[in-house]
Amino acid sequence: MSDPMLKVTSLDVAYGRAQVIFGVNLEVPAGALVCVMGRNGVGKTTLLNALMGVLHPSAGKIEFQGENITKVPTYDRVRRGMGYCPQGHETFPQLTVYENLQVTWEAAKGKKGAIDEALDVFPRLKPFLKRRAGFLSGGQQQMLAMARAMVTGPKMLILDEPTEGIQPSIVAEIEEVIERLHKEVGLAILLVEQYVDTAIKLADSFIVLDAGLVAHVGTAADLHDADLVRLLAV
Template identity: 50%
Template sequence: MLRLRNLTCGYGRTPVVHGVDLEVGADEVVAVMGHNGAGKTTLLRAVVGLIPVMSGSIELDGEAVNRRPANKRVKAGMAYVPQGQQCFAHLTAGENLRLVADGRKSGKALIDAQLDLFPALRPLLGRQAGLLSGGQRQQLAIARALITEPRLLILDEPTEGIQPNVVAEIESTIVDLAGRGGLSVLLVEQHLGFALQAASRFAVLRSGRVASTGGTGAGAVERVREAMAI
């Protein structure tokens, strides 16, 4: 679904990510981990087209998307949930969802489908998004992204600052969605337990380079800790 080949990217003339190779298969969840400043968010921003690629390639379903603007990548099947439970704070939760659903043939059905995934949002549809808890805003942000019917969902630190019970709900939802088929997930996460439970494979970034990769089965925690030197 997604293939990064020798990807280098950054800001201005300063590279932050250096020569990264990474793949996300169809219906697969892959976690990217690393300390703050390792280049995780920069990597995601390059994938979705928010910063330019300095060298290397980004392929979505076998097609190079390096030169496509962010909106074209969304149309091609990417959806991005940035760090920080971002939403339109002055709009209600329902208006946040309708903003994305309006104009789509089955907009109401798409909203209903996301509310089935995140039932805690149903009684909150009339409340301003800025008044929701961090966990509620994160569920809203993911639901809003899923309304675009992506083939690749890209999540940046979805558990940051969220209570444990909501973390478990988000993890369960991600695993369930990928298990249904038709959706791959690229996940940036520092919560080691969440990342290794939700994903089937991992990559650890250190100073913008891939320090370790592998499956999330037996021994994964030790390999990740060693790569992160923790």
């Protein structure tokens, strides 16, 4: 059996003296889509920030493609193939859509043609290439944030609640893109998602965090369990 794309072992993360993540173990196999689930405030975004090097764990190990990256800086993780789309569809609001993609591509030393490939994944952005990102709708900004992650040429995509606060018609479109990247492109994806229906539709497996601890691990079929639904209730 090959090593997982991402392996997290006994990870602790704290803000100063306040510990938020407690001994988390997590694996994302190559080509798999794993959901991280849980109520607001249980540590999901903190976990992702630690995976990307934005926060430094106080204990534990993070491995990507068999290499220990626990102390590797964020930019190096991106260049190794970890694409990150943080919560809140973050963009550079004063730059145009195309400039957002170009700046990210240059910083990541992306491959030739990566911007065109990202726009093929998100064709809805093509008419707005000259528009400043700050004037896009929430759904368009989310698509741009995901496109920025794609231009880095990721081997694994990390998405933090990409459907949060987005109009339903765009949610369906974003879900379709995630499913296509997973099943057709074969990207490994780690997806933070609150909505059970979305997780059932997209995920191969999931973990549930509760107060910074892994409370449950299972496959998408397990998400129909009533006790689990109660654990995830907002």
